[in-house]
Amino acid sequence: MLRGEEGLDILDGTGVRTQISHLKALGPQVWGRPPELLARVRETRAQGTSVLCDQYPYQATGSSITGVLIPRWAQEEGRSALLAQLRNADLRPRPTEHVRQDLQRRDGAERLLIASYSPCPDPQLGSKERG
Numbered sequence: 001m002l003r004g005e006e007g008l009d010i011l012d013g014t015g016v017r018t019q020i021s022h023l024k025a026l027g028p029q030v031w032g033r034p035p036e037l038l039a040r041v042r043e044t045r046a047q048g049t050s051v052l053c054d055q056y057p058y059q060a061t062g063s064s065i066t067g068v069l070i071p072r073w074a075q076e077e078g079r080s081a082l083l084a085q086l087r088n089a090d091l092r093p094r095p096t097e098h099v100r101q102d103l104q105r106r107d108g109a110e111r112l113l114i115a116s117y118s119p120c121p122d123p124q125l126g127s128k129e130r131g
Contacts, residue, residue, distance in 0.1 A: 008040055008051070017050040024056030027105040065112075071098045 007020045020041075025034050034055075044051045066075065074082055074095040085091045103109050 005037055005040075008037075008044060011044065011049065011051060015049055018052070020051065020053035022056040023053045028107050029105070062115075065114075068112075069099045069102050071095060074098070 007018055011018050023034065023037065025031050038053075041051055041053055070082065074085060082095075085095060103112075106112070
């Protein structure tokens with residue numbers, strides 16, 4: 001799904017004024033599709049509904065790894081609970097699969113650029129490599 005498409009789906013038939021912030025096509029599955037979303041915005045406007053949008057102007061996301069890849073539900077109880085979840089072999093597959101899918105959606109881990117680093121406070125986790 002294109003970012004913004006969900007907003008238009010919700011908007012359909014309500015007449016509520018809408019602002020879609022950071023219209024973007026995140027990942028190869030939707031690259032090239034923004035023109036169809038913009039056509040839908042124009043169509044919605046032609047039907048008399050006020051909808052505005054701005055384009056996400058970057059080729060990359062500037063955020064933390066946690067903010068980008070770790071699901072919000074896995075962060076709800078804080079960092080300690082997240083680390084405990086990742087240490088637990090029974091609980092680890094769910095957040096791990098989410099990260100795997102999100103990396104795939106972003107066209108692979110090689111698309112990520114680590115811009116800053118803070119040493120991991122848990123030496124058992126900080127030295128691990130994913131291969």
